[in-house]
């Protein structure tokens with residue numbers, strides 16, 4: 371099979387004259403067409419579980435901007451829901467889940483092979499997208515990484531410092547590790563089904579990896595990424611994997627080698643010049659323009675976009691933001707970023 375999609379070429383280690391580009395949360399509330407489809411679905415979770423409408427919002431930023439990749443529209447918290455956690459979203463506040471504080475909470479969860487009944491609509495979304503996406507657009511599947519998902523499952527909500535998860539890790543290590551192991555197994559099954567349905571790349575979101583230090587970072591960020599990547603590549607030879615240990619800092623160094631991921635996604639707390647020297651030496655990197663530029667725009671957006679492109683131009687690079695675009699972003703600024711990347 372000839373590999374012509376630019377994202378796949380960059381992931382295979384090719385240095386391209388213009389980096390391919392997509393954007394975290396590219397289907398989202400900053401787009402009026404997203405808000406309309408979300409209203410039609412009823413709410414965010416109904417949108418995630420409605421394959422036709424989830425495929426529609428995935429396609430919206432592709433139609434509007436012609437990004438080089440589409441990312442499946444879903445959420446990292448669907449896996450805990452499939453495992454048996456209650457999940458709901460409070461408008462203006464974010465996700466809420468049942469908590470895990472003792473063994474009996476864990477005992478209520480189902481096994482890794484029993485998640486698909488809940489998650490089947492997601493695989494259907496992937497199948498629709500593979501039919502409907504333009505030939506040149508790469509379809510990216512994803513899941514949350516065990517640590518990040520565990521922080522929500524344990525606390526029952528998002529937390530600033532991941533305190534409840536760190537506390538469980540300190541006070542009841544066997545229970546904490548049982549949660550991590552169940553999530554690791556379930557994530558392998560979930561991503562495997564996405565790949566069978568047509569995902570061409572998978573991305574592992576470890577949004578809270580930055581709060582794991584020293585040995586904890588190795589055990590609960592690096593090791594699960596290695597186990598998941600190895601299992602997926604054994605089952606699906608050649609499947610490219612993007613790892614995103616957000617705010618890992620020095621932990622980005624050597625991450626690709628230690629885990630086997632094909633690409634390391636970078637947040638914008640590291641400078642592009644530093645990352646080119648210390649991370650891109652091992653292969654493809656993705657990132658890392660600050661998402662605030664999508665709100666503020668102007669010459670600063672152009673200058674910083676050029677800085678990112680310039681820093682990574684001598685190696686494989688996929689242009690992206692350092693984190694998801696926010697609801698207050700201006701869609702015109704996204705176009706300006708794309709024009710700057712593609713037009714120089």
Ligand SMILES: Cc1c2[nH]c(c1CCC(=O)O)Cc1[nH]c(c(CCC(=O)O)c1C)Cc1[nH]c(c(CCC(=O)O)c1C)Cc1[nH]c(c(C)c1CCC(=O)O)C2
Pocket residue numbers: 393394395396397398399408414441442443444445446447463464465512514528575577694
């Ligand atoms: C921590 C996390 C979550 N979800 C995700 C993460 C990891 C990445 C990150 O750090 O941003 C990942 C995610 N969430 C969503 C996607 C879809 C793909 C994409 O466009 O990037 C992906 C990859 C859609 C979404 N997930 C969510 C939205 C907004 C929902 C809405 O329409 O109201 C979208 C488009 C909701 C969500 N989902 C989550 C939170 C904390 C929230 C509420 C915060 C908010 O309101 O922005 C959990």
